[in-house]
Amino acid sequence: xxxxxxxxxxxxxxxxxxxxxxxxxxxxxxxxxxxxxxxxxxxxxxxxxxxxxxxxxxxxxxxxxxxxxxxxxxxxxxxxxxx
Ligand SMILES: [Zn+2]
Numbered sequence: 001x002x003x004x005x006x007x008x009x010x011x012x013x014x015x016x017x018x019x020x021x022x023x024x025x026x027x028x029x030x031x032x033x034x035x036x037x038x039x040x041x042x043x044x045x046x047x048x049x050x051x052x053x054x055x056x057x058x059x060x061x062x063x064x065x066x067x068x069x070x071x072x073x074x075x076x077x078x079x080x081x082x083x
Contacts, residue, residue: 022055032057036064 024031024040031040032048041047041061048057049065058065072078 032061034059034061034064036060036068 020033020038022033023043024033026040028042030043032043033040036059039061043057047061047063049062050056051058060068
């Protein structure tokens, strides 16, 4: 059991170095990472839709949300199913 927990801790450490940081400090202020376009945008309501959970912002930037809405309207599948 102990081994299992330790292994998981190691994996988490490993991923922490690989996964992009959610926030980045720039000269213009705080920027937030969009997990869809893999880019950073200023952490303001101008670029992000508000959300009543997590850190208060949607995980996709506004441009990605709009793109996704267009895709759905065009008949794109809602979610990729896990095999
Ligand atoms: Zn985006």
